[in-house]
Amino acid sequence: MGAFLWSLLLLLREAKGFSGDDEDPEEVVAALQESISFSLEIPPNEEVESITxxxxxxxxxVVPGKEGQPTSIKVMDPRFRGRVDVSESSYSLYINNLTWEDSGLYExxxxxxTSQFSITKSYNLLVYRSATPSAAPAPVSSLLGPSVQILALQRNLQRSASWPRACSFSYSW
Structure with a gap:
């Protein structure tokens, strides 16, 4: 009985590691109205049934095509209709014409x-204002939190600052 429980615990631990649930989201940064790709790495010995x-x-x-048929993609969220595509070979997700509302967590x-386990991969997308004068200002929601990263695209500078939640700050260069 004891060996069975240890085997079950080991199996559950390996399953959690395989799923990617305990990993931090991959940071993805892209300019407003540009395109991005969320890449997936699927082990070569695994066969995909579907991707949500x-x-x-x-x-x-996303459902892979069968025997020469193309991959099927059904867009559920109307905000993304006409702006998303999926790679036939890697199932990576492409989003075109990024908007401020596209910023956030993706999974x-x-x-x-070929397995009873699933693979989960998370991404955190930050859409920033391009360096053109006509671009809209950065959304305030992207500046909330315990730290902020400030990008000066025209000067190739990058600065970071952290502060306690109850404090305010100012920063300049």
């Missing part, structure tokens, strides 16, 4: 045919 991409709610469901849940 989400951001606040289900964004799209891919890969369901496998």
């Amino acid at each position: 991409w989400s951001s606040q709610k289900n964004l799209a469901i 891919a849940k890969v369901n496998l045919k």
